[in-house]
Amino acid sequence: MHPNKLTFESENLQVDYISFKFQKLENSTQRKIADYLFKLGFNSYKESGKLTKPIKESILVSSKNKFEVCFVGDNPYWDGTLLHFSGLNASRFYFFSKEQIIDWTIFSSAVLSRFDLYFERNYKTADKISGREFLQNCQKNLKQTNKNSSLEKNRKGWILKIGNRKSNHYFRIYETKNSLRFEHEMKGKVLQQYHLLLVENRFEEFEQKLSYQFFISFGKFLSLQFSYLDWLVLKLRPIRKQTFLQSALNSDYIKSEILMTTRSFVMLLQFLTYAQHLDFEIESLGGVPYRQVTFKVRDFLEFQNPTIKSTNHYQLEKIKKFLQQLQTGVFLTSFDDTHFQSLVAIPQVKLEKSSKQKYWIARVWLIDELFYYNYPFYLPNIFQTKLTKDKLEVRFKFIQVFTSVNIEKVFFIQEFLSSYSSVISNQRKNNIKKYFIQLVQLFKEHDLIEDNYKIISNGHYYFTKEFNTHDISEGFVIYEKLSI
DNA sequence: TTGTGCGTGGACCAGGTTGT
DNA sequence: ACAACCTGGTCCACGCACAA
Numbered sequence A: 001m002h003p004n005k006l007t008f009e010s011e012n013l014q015v016d017y018i019s020f021k022f023q024k025l026e027n028s029t030q031r032k033i034a035d036y037l038f039k040l041g042f043n044s045y046k047e048s049g050k051l052t053k054p055i056k057e058s059i060l061v062s063s064k065n066k067f068e069v070c071f072v073g074d075n076p077y078w079d080g081t082l083l084h085f086s087g088l089n090a091s092r093f094y095f096f097s098k099e100q101i102i103d104w105t106i107f108s109s110a111v112l113s114r115f116d117l118y119f120e121r122n123y124k125t126a127d128k129i130s131g132r133e134f135l136q137n138c139q140k141n142l143k144q145t146n147k148n149s150s151l152e153k154n155r156k157g158w159i160l161k162i163g164n165r166k167s168n169h170y171f172r173i174y175e176t177k178n179s180l181r182f183e184h185e186m187k188g189k190v191l192q193q194y195h196l197l198l199v200e201n202r203f204e205e206f207e208q209k210l211s212y213q214f215f216i217s218f219g220k221f222l223s224l225q226f227s228y229l230d231w232l233v234l235k236l237r238p239i240r241k242q243t244f245l246q247s248a249l250n251s252d253y254i255k256s257e258i259l260m261t262t263r264s265f266v267m268l269l270q271f272l273t274y275a276q277h278l279d280f281e282i283e284s285l286g287g288v289p290y291r292q293v294t295f296k297v298r299d300f301l302e303f304q305n306p307t308i309k310s311t312n313h314y315q316l317e318k319i320k321k322f323l324q325q326l327q328t329g330v331f332l333t334s335f336d337d338t339h340f341q342s343l344v345a346i347p348q349v350k351l352e353k354s355s356k357q358k359y360w361i362a363r364v365w366l367i368d369e370l371f372y373y374n375y376p377f378y379l380p381n382i383f384q385t386k387l388t389k390d391k392l393e394v395r396f397k398f399i400q401v402f403t404s405v406n407i408e409k410v411f412f413i414q415e416f417l418s419s420y421s422s423v424i425s426n427q428r429k430n431n432i433k434k435y436f437i438q439l440v441q442l443f444k445e446h447d448l449i450e451d452n453y454k455i456i457s458n459g460h461y462y463f464t465k466e467f468n469t470h471d472i473s474e475g476f477v478i479y480e481k482l483s484i
Numbered sequence B: 001t002t003g004t005g006c007g008t009g010g011a012c013c014a015g016g017t018t019g020t
Numbered sequence C: 001a002c003a004a005c006c007t008g009g010t011c012c013a014c015g016c017a018c019a020a
Helices: A027-039 A087-098 A131-144 A188-192 A195-199 A203-221 A227-239 A262-275 A297-304 A313-326 A338-343 A368-372 A389-402 A413-418 A426-445
Strands: A013-022 A042-048 A057-060 A067-073 A081-086 A110-122 A149-154 A157-162 A169-175 A179-187 A249-251 A280-285 A288-296 A349-353 A360-367 A377-379 A408-412 A453-457 A460-464 A475-479
Touching: A013 A087, A013 A203, A027 A042, A027 A057, A027 A067, A042 A087, A067 A087, A081 A087, A110 A188, A110 A195, A110 A203, A110 A227, A131 A149, A131 A157, A131 A169, A169 A203, A179 A188, A179 A203, A195 A203, A203 A227, A249 A262, A262 A288, A262 A297, A262 A313, A262 A389, A288 A297, A288 A368, A297 A313, A297 A360, A313 A349, A313 A360, A360 A368, A377 A389, A389 A408, A389 A426, A408 A413, A413 A426, A413 A475, A426 A475
Parallel strands: A042 A067
Antiparallel strands: A013 A081, A013 A110, A042 A057, A067 A081, A110 A179, A149 A157, A157 A169, A169 A179, A249 A377, A280 A288, A288 A360, A349 A360, A408 A475, A453 A460, A453 A475
């Protein structure tokens, strides 16, 4: 399965409601549908849409059947009929659809009219605020926009309703026993486009589109800094609109501790970016397609750092060592995501000197899937230049903190400075702080961060619109901008 | 005079809201 | 549910100011 494909299963989305509409449903057709669904385990009921408290009448019911559907006819302002599958009934019906045992000719006069999905976010001990406080905060933010919302308490707990029930997109976030449930209700024209995908069994596309819609919709009006939305941030990063920078450095989530030198790790990041644009041949090893890329070692050196001569023996030697290290897999553990780790596993590296020419040629096998991977981060390549030790460490630290899960990025400067084993002068400390600020400016120019920051003083965080070196002696905070 | 750059307003679209 | 209506946002043409 393609890693960039969103499926309900991979995204942990549950189907919670499905309904179909019939512009005109004859009794005979209704009977036929009821019979058909009865055989699949669904009891049929009917209701009148006119009554506020509808009475459920049986059409075809047996105690053997565990599921049910409801026909709603006799509507005000409209003389069609709706067929509702609620909760588990919907998820059962969708299961049958995916197993391709639904005979869609029975439903030929029906159009998909509503589809609900939900995501369940379990409470975690690290959550700083309660679910209720989170909902209150969400509502506070929503009030500043023109979206209408209401926060109510029902017998199960608090529930935040967003949008108009009648509108095409309606959202509810509510408490359950040990989770928050994020529910999205889709209706109308937007949904009707997907009707064909469903009845033609094009589930990959169907689920891809609806999952995408689900994440984007929630992302549009929720403030992502809350821990209850950690799952959403992870989903949105790879599918957001990324302004592609020239020679962007693509990166996945990097661990807060890496077990190698900064220079080697930076070289790996550069190599992953470099390899994207190389010519290749596909070869299969044990059923898995690999890309065999071939390149001159000196070309990679030039890509890595255009300011040094590509014939620099010392630098070439370092790259060769690095390439040989690649196949040992020591780099993998520096990435947080296990799936990504498996993608950057490199089975083989070959170095050879062409007999006629004088340059070294490298052949590297990379998993082909890696090249279709939607990286969560595309960053300016801030390493393509000769860097002093301090500059390099600062730049790497910056990338490392930036490629963390939370959209709030906290830089502890004091801690960073004290990690130096030797005593460092105040002037040097000052320069280090300057390097950090330069990077903040650079990221701001690339529109990768919001323009409000925080500075840390005596352990407290203060909002600010700008800062300079003496404001950040303890540290500072920036916020990643997720444009969707 | 001509070309460039920027700011304004109107057309258009998508989306949500309202009335039946 | 549907159509009519409203709204906010984007895009582009147009025109103005300014420099070459």
